[in-house]
Amino acid sequence: MAARTTTPERVPAATTDRDHAGLGQLTELRIRGLGAIDDVTLEFGSGLTVVTGETGAGKTMVVTGLTLLFGGRADPGRVRANGRAGVEGRMLLPADSAAWERAADAGADPDDDGSLILSRTVSAEGRSRAYLGGRSVPVGVIAELAEGLLAVHGQTDQMRLSRPAEQRRALDRYAGAAHLELLDRYRAAFQRWRQLAADLERRHTQARELAQAADVLRHGLAEIGAVQPEPGEDEALAAQVKRLSDADALRAAADEARMALIGDVTGDLAGGDVPQDATASLATAERALAGSDDPALVLLAQDLADAVAVVSDVAGQLAGYVADLDADPARLAEVMDRRAAITALVRKYAGAGEGLAGVLAWAEDAEQRLAELDVSDEALAALTAERDAARTEVDDLARHLSAGRTAAAEGFASEVARELAGLAMKSARVSFSIESHPEDPGPEGADDVTLLLAAHPGAPARPVHRGASGGELSRVMLAIEVVFAGADPVPVMVFDEVDAGVGGQAAGEIGRRLARLASDHQVVVVTHLAQVAAFADTHLVVDKSPDAGAGVTATDIRAVAGEDRVRELARMLSGLADSDTGQAHARELLAVAADARG
Template sequence: MHIRSLGVIRDARLPLGPGLTVISGETGAGKTMVVTGLGLLMGERADAGAVRAGDDAAVVEGRIQVPEDGAVAARTREAGGEVDEGELLLVRTLSATGRSRAHVGGRSAPVGVLAEISEHLIAVHGQTDQLRLRSGAQQLRVLDAFAGAVVAKDLAEYQQVHARWRTLSAEHDHVAGHSAERAREAELLRLGLEEVERVDPQPEEDVALREESDRLAHVEVLREAVSTAHEALTGEASGGDGSGEGGADARVDSARRALSQAGDHDPALSGFAARAGEVSYLLADLATEVAAYAQSLEADPLRLAVVQERRALLTSLVRRYATDPSEGVAGVLRWAGGAAERLLDLDDDGRLETLAKERDELEGQLRALAARLSVARRAAASTLEERVASELTALAMPSARIEVAVHTGHDLGPWGCDSVELLLAAHSGAAPRPLSRGASGGELSRVMLALEVVLAGTDPVPTMVFDEVDAGVGGRAAVEIGRRLARLARTTQVVVVTHLAQVAAFADSHLTVVKTDDGSVTESGVVRLDDEGRVTELARMLSGSGSGTARAHAEELLNSSRAEAVQETGAGRTSRSRPARAARGGPAPVGRSSTAARKPRGRAT
């Protein structure tokens, strides 16, 4: 991981290899910024105040080895990024103005993608995680994680049924609680539909009635127009025999005859004569139709009254029911269709009873699944108690015992009917008390570590980060915490921020955050310690100084932890007994010595 301009850290590189990596340093040196940087890579909310004073932006870069056929690689490709030979590059940039950007696999991506990916890569445990462990919901998650597939399958089915049951219950309650309003709405719709049905408007009827009304109201005007037109066409008043000599049809016919007679001398005139004949026929047809129209025109006051009355009824319907009055009868018919469908929804017709029946059937399924979950959780709780008790014994709490109490209620929650409570009896004879009230900070740290060790086989996350989870403990308990972290690191990449030499002595790799202060600018860098540097740092952590006694104690811690590693794992695990040596007399600057070629897949490098 590479950090620039974050907090007191100007520029630091952290080589994170396999096994147990310890990060130490004086108070205020910037150890917390290492965890903050990891949090940024995990997509956590960014705080512009974390940008180093005077700089424009902070940048955190992480290189992580991941399987190319795994979920992380697949999500990276979905986001447009690439995994290069099993290595994934994650970058988070935080500007001093508060703007945050993320890059995944070389491509810009939403910060949320970092959060999705990190769920498969890194788990950070610190004091806030201990607080979460105090909550009943988190304790239930711990038990379910330990139970594994036995609970996971039934829980997934339960949650699917539960979602459907909640939807049906809400719909049933809505129908039941709004029955009066629904009845009033249904009655108004029925009255409206009855009125529309009584009037029985027909498509385009309002247009046809408007035209008929105009015709009946202006009969005399129409008669005069028809008479004038007929006389112009035929030379006779409307109703004549159509043989007048002054009409348009007679004149066109005269033109046709003249052109036809001269056509013998020029074929072009014969064509004109033919066209004149066509016009003559059209005029004759038009005159006939005009005459027929004139005969159909009759003043009918009674019919006019009927039409006007019908138009008034339709206008009333349009005003009351059409969403857009300009649509006329079409808008009324559209409303009627929608109202009929809505009325079907509002009419109960046993709908409330149907919803109640379906809801009760789903509730029966839920209770059966919840009962199976309870049985599985109780069985897992018994095993978890035994496993955690064994780990607590190794963590210098031999008389402590954990009780995992599974309480089954009646309410159907999203996780079943169970609530889980972790109870701790810190010593023999003590009554078990809830972790939220009965555990000190040091005890809670050890309980959480014990749970992590027990859950290590079920947690697919390849990298675990512990941020001062050893706070509040010391002496033998601190040694046991270091020992358990080392054992956890056999199968998982473990990074620990600690202030305890007893824990740091078990590290495969020891990094220290070094602070320099020239009176104006504070900077921090990270160095990897060789043997001599580790002794010096452990002595400082033990006594605050590098006295001979402190150094002797530090050497004793290192030798003891190495001897344990060799004894427990044999020749297959010798990195702790033969660390890489730098120049004698001080730490090796990070970046000058190469990391081991042994890089486990899915781990931060």
């Protein structure tokens, strides 16, 4: 497709009196160069937003853009011929949102209005970049944020939920926060048990090799223990060696400095020419100024008196320094021997440039490794007991998990069945099969969980993906999603043609349920059903139009209201936007939806 240069079209949101700022909401989405979309900016309001349009117009590009923005896989095949696609979104989040905390950790800054701006670009070669609050970040950071901000429900999710492992996860989510906390404890206990079992097996099968490795470590620890070096001792010894080696020169320098400051206090120079020392000179100058009547000179005299005190103090410190100097050759030899012993350890057990710190780190690591290499009877017995205790904990937690799943299954099945009753499946029965295998627990517990469906009276309960037709499966999965979504803490929920294969009264019930969700969440729905679209607070229409200059198809998105919305619903109902019958039906749908929402 050829690119078109246009001014981004801004599609405004409808005004609604509902506000979901407590959770947060997406206020704006800009899509550039993605699929058939050239450049369009959508403004979202709170409540329910529906996206409609003819088949092939590009409705799902809105969902694709949202998925890409929040860390989804970048498909270069979606990039238009201009070579780069981009998606940018603006979210308003409460100040105490966990998403803000994570964004701040990544270096993100809020925009002038306090919103968080996310953006993503994808090249035709598949290269992708992500930005959060004006900072370039790994795509994984955006994807991590998405877990708490966005939930996408689509036909892919229906296929995913048909798998038993996903059904088990769904049941765990439904069971609530306490159950999920128990599941986390189980996972940690299971991992610990498996690690202990693997460690015990390793020690049994590799006893000889481990014993040899342990001997090497013990020899090294014995060498280090014989020297018993202290942290930083190598540097301290180097300083001592220097002082002891240079003791005579250091003493001469200190004595000369002290003489210059305070003169010969020992009287050794009596009768000779005594040089003027610093304190005497300063005292003479101080007396000369102190007798003056000029205030400025008096102040300077005080400064000189302070200087005399400082010089005397330095001289005293120099005297103490000289007294402490040790020029004992025996002490020097002792320090040199100690330094040589530590240097030998450094050469053998420390890495390049690590010094004594590397030796001490090696010793600490060796102590830990010895505990892992111990193949003595006592160590193996202790490890066996630890492994068995861990397995006992796993079994106990697995039993509690099974009980929690069994208790939750009845309530979950009942809620799904209640939703199905409103979706023209009043006789359908939903249940869970929970088979426990305590002798062979897995990472998620000891249960095999399967969602069963009996579509009509007398029908056997079968796994849901085998016991339902295409239309029934869509309704079952939508019912499951509605049950989950009501308790989902994410602020933005997206439903991508989950109403496929549904019509008639059930379609209206789908719209009613999505509108109910929109009282607590911001809900975006891609739909082909007028009965669903009639419940929208904001109605966006995707139009495709031929680009005469390039001979290709381009997509625009516009918000509709009033008579334009009636015409769009009529088109969805009859295929003819100007049909009087279709428009009358459309107005009837809008009235029914308004009454249903109160």
